[in-house]
Amino acid sequence: xxxxxxxxxxxxxxxxxxxxxxxxxxxxxxxLYWYRQxxxxxxxxxIYFQGTGAADDSGLPNDRFFAVRPEGSVSTLKIQRTERGDxxxxxxxxxxxxxxxxxxxxxxxxxxx
Amino acid sequence: xxxxxxxxxxVPVFEEAPVELRCNYSSSVSVYLFWYVQYPNxxxxxxxxxxxxxxxxxxxxxxxxxxNKSQTSFHxxxxxxxxxxxxxxxxxxxxxxxxxxxxxxxxxxxxx
Numbered sequence: 728x729x730x731x732x733x734x735x736x737x738x739x740x741x742x743x744x745x746x747x748x749x750x751x752x753x754x755x756x757x758x759l760y761w762y763r764q765x766x767x768x769x770x771x772x773x774i775y776f777q778g779t780g781a782a783d784d785s786g787l788p789n790d791r792f793f794a795v796r797p798e799g800s801v802s803t804l805k806i807q808r809t810e811r812g813d814x815x816x817x818x819x820x821x822x823x824x825x826x827x828x829x830x831x832x833x834x835x836x837x838x839x840x
Numbered sequence: 841x842x843x844x845x846x847x848x849x850x851v852p853v854f855e856e857a858p859v860e861l862r863c864n865y866s867s868s869v870s871v872y873l874f875w876y877v878q879y880p881n882x883x884x885x886x887x888x889x890x891x892x893x894x895x896x897x898x899x900x901x902x903x904x905x906x907x908n909k910s911q912t913s914f915h916x917x918x919x920x921x922x923x924x925x926x927x928x929x930x931x932x933x934x935x936x937x938x939x940x941x942x943x944x945x946x947x948x949x950x951x952x
Contacts, residue, residue: 731883762942767945768944769844769943769945770884771942772940818884825937829874829886829940831876832883833883
């Protein structure tokens with residue numbers, strides 16, 4: 728596709744459940760990012776991939792959060808044992824060149840009841 | 841460590857009036873600077889960017905921002921706003937590595 732695609736756009740789940748959020752970046756973009764945006768806040772860095780490897784996962788809040796990018800394209804953010812505090816919009820972005828701009832998807836809104 | 845400060849959380853302004861949204865950053869190295877806009881229920885879209893060269897950069901819809909190294913600022917301005925400019929605006933900084941740090945955003949509300 729022409730832009731960054733994220734699915735699902737909305738996800739409602741119950742506390743304690745497992746959730747997967749998918750990101751399909753722009754073709755050819757080797758760098759991929761996950762951010763989390765809570766209400767009234769700016770995007771908060773979670774994890775950065777260069778190719779297939781997670782080059783920096785220092786923003787992941789705890790070990791319930793994990794992300795993969797097995798073939799260097801599509802990425803999946805996985806959240807185990809969801810908590811109400813995980814409710815937020817999860818944004819994915821990709822980038823072509825170092826120093827260039829990030830291209831964002833429309834986000835996946837996660838609501839944990 | 842890099843950081844971005846957007847002091848104004850909300851800015852109300854009347855249509856056709858000028859507006860300035862403030863952004864200050866801290867970084868010990870050269871930076872790339874960005875302004876993103878987020879319309880309701882949409883993702884972030886790049887509005888304009890400073891990478892190098894002229895310190896004044898412009899967008900296609902009339903916004904401009906000026907990189908001021910001595911004041912570590914990258915304020916966004918528009919001489920005459922429209923209702924359609926109502927959105928949230930985020931300033932971001934990158935040192936040219938992979939780190940992109942975002943401010944907390946400024947909600948611009950254009951009033952008729």
